[in-house]
Amino acid sequence: MKPIKAMANAMGMNEATWLRHANPWSVWSRSIILPLLALAIWARVWLGWWSLALVLLLAIWTRYNPRAFPAPTSTRSWASRAVMGERVWLARKVTPIPEHHAKAAFVLSSLAGVGMPFVGYGLWALDFWPTFVGVAFIMIFKMWFLDRMVWLFDDMARDVPEYAGWLR
Numbered sequence: 001m002k003p004i005k006a007m008a009n010a011m012g013m014n015e016a017t018w019l020r021h022a023n024p025w026s027v028w029s030r031s032i033i034l035p036l037l038a039l040a041i042w043a044r045v046w047l048g049w050w051s052l053a054l055v056l057l058l059a060i061w062t063r064y065n066p067r068a069f070p071a072p073t074s075t076r077s078w079a080s081r082a083v084m085g086e087r088v089w090l091a092r093k094v095t096p097i098p099e100h101h102a103k104a105a106f107v108l109s110s111l112a113g114v115g116m117p118f119v120g121y122g123l124w125a126l127d128f129w130p131t132f133v134g135v136a137f138i139m140i141f142k143m144w145f146l147d148r149m150v151w152l153f154d155d156m157a158r159d160v161p162e163y164a165g166w167l168r
Contacts, residue, residue, distance in 0.1 A: 013066065018087055019075075021066035022166075027079035027146075030065045031139070033058055038135050041123045075168045078150055084166050085149025088156050095160060101152045108148060112141035 013021070020026065040054035047054070072080055088097065089105060118134025121127065157163040 019071040022080040022083040023069035023072045024079035081150040082146040085153035108145040
């Protein structure tokens with residue numbers, strides 16, 4: 001998934017940033033960005049062009065979020081392991097991952113993408129139900145993807161000492 005790696009590179013993710021992003025506060029506060037973005041775009045009805053300020057604030061928060069919280073005292077939570085699983089996923093060209101994890105991640109990412117046209121149409125037409133269904137679809141499959149990343153991390157940490165070393 002080149003877009004995911006490109007996003008990680010664009011976000012300037014280094015070792016320290018990944019560790020800070022593994023803070024559950026980072027994960028959970030980031031998970032609400034899509035519904036807030038949809039609301040910010042919808043707000044053009046009430047705010048006009050000022051709704052772009054909300055979109056800009058969310059873009060800034062998206063970039064800043066992985067750095068906003070301190071490194072967690074423990075990385076054994078579900079959210080921390082999901083972030084570490086994403087790191088493993090992004091490094092799969094260097095350290096191959098089991099095929100069943102790769103296939104599942106691709107399917108879940110693709111299914112999340114199915115929600116995008118609904119969100120796009122719903123926000124364009126100001127139609128609540130397509131927007132809601134699209135956002136829900138994306139979020140459900142993103143959470144399922146993150147759950148798969150936990151499973152991937154747990155499996156890989158048993159075999160790769162570097163990954164096991166990320167656990168505190």
